[in-house]
Amino acid sequence: MTGPQLDGLCVRDLRVTFDGFTAVDGVDLDVPPGDIRFLIGPNGAGKTTVVDAVTGLVRATGSARFGDRELLGRDVHRIARLGIGRTFQTASVFEELTVVQNLDIAAGATRSWWTLARRRGRIPDEVAAALETIGLTDRGDQPAGALAHGQKQWLEIGMLLVSDARLLLLDEPVAGMSHEERDATGALLETVSRDRTVVVIEHDMDFLRRFARSVTVLHAGKVLSEGTVAEVQADPRVQEVYLGVDTAPEA
Numbered sequence: 001m002t003g004p005q006l007d008g009l010c011v012r013d014l015r016v017t018f019d020g021f022t023a024v025d026g027v028d029l030d031v032p033p034g035d036i037r038f039l040i041g042p043n044g045a046g047k048t049t050v051v052d053a054v055t056g057l058v059r060a061t062g063s064a065r066f067g068d069r070e071l072l073g074r075d076v077h078r079i080a081r082l083g084i085g086r087t088f089q090t091a092s093v094f095e096e097l098t099v100v101q102n103l104d105i106a107a108g109a110t111r112s113w114w115t116l117a118r119r120r121g122r123i124p125d126e127v128a129a130a131l132e133t134i135g136l137t138d139r140g141d142q143p144a145g146a147l148a149h150g151q152k153q154w155l156e157i158g159m160l161l162v163s164d165a166r167l168l169l170l171d172e173p174v175a176g177m178s179h180e181e182r183d184a185t186g187a188l189l190e191t192v193s194r195d196r197t198v199v200v201i202e203h204d205m206d207f208l209r210r211f212a213r214s215v216t217v218l219h220a221g222k223v224l225s226e227g228t229v230a231e232v233q234a235d236p237r238v239q240e241v242y243l244g245v246d247t248a249p250e251a
């Protein structure tokens with residue numbers, strides 16, 4: 001079975017202005033297919049706004065292409081249907097529904113009623129596969145509200161997988177997680193990136209050092225530095241912004 005087509009994200013001269021304040025100021029970003037790109041920077045650097053622009057939540061000028069498709073100018077739902085999926089800092093799962101029901105609903109977003117009707121009564125293959133990928137196979141029948149914090153984040157990632165997202169934009173996925181949950185999340189990102197492209201906004205420098213394949217540092221709406229973890233850490237401009245490389249900024 002062949003996996004989904006791997007595409008990269010190419011952003012050019014991205015600008016977002018709020019009432020005269022320029023939050024994103026001419027950002028260029030090349031995230032190659034299958035990358036795990038970490039987007040870091042101090043509070044207010046523009047990280048979330050870049051993701052908001054790419055997913056259609058805020059208006060932007062410039063260009064953001066995923067594969068050969070321009071994303072800017074399309075509405076949120078259309079962008080999602082092009083295979084762009086995101087998570088927010090707070091997991092948004094349906095707490096009273098089971099894990100499988102949450103995944104089923106996410107899968108249903110791209111399925112016809114006929115396909116759904118045909119599948120009633122058994123777990124669809126893609127839902128079973130996602131359950132395994134996110135490590136929740138034995139939790140399928142539990143209400144999502146009963147899951148631990150980390151498991152809810154994984155369920156949300158699973159919901160993106162079954163909805164055929166091929167570019168995952170994750171906003172602080174390990175915030176509030178235990179050490180073990182962070183390890184499991186890193187392993188999940190590595191698995192997911194085999195046939196998808198991943199962008200992670202994160203403040204956790206230890207997590208970044210272990211799982212980033214490449215890093216973009218934003219500062220005051222612009223790209224300050226880009227490269228491997230080692231390259232970015234060695235960049236004096238980054239050290240200046242962070243007042244010492246090893247300390248993560250306050251979230």
Ligand SMILES: Nc1ncnc2c1ncn2[C@@H]1O[C@H](COP(=O)(O)OP(=O)(O)OP(=O)(O)O)[C@@H](O)[C@H]1O
Pocket residue numbers: 018021023041042043044045046047048049050251
């Ligand atoms: N809807 C909005 N209206 C006005 N200003 C906004 C809006 N959204 C974001 N901003 C401003 O744009 C700038 C960039 O914000 P953004 O949330 O993208 O930063 P960030 O790098 O994600 O920060 P953090 O790490 O704190 O989440 C900030 O100065 C913020 O106050």
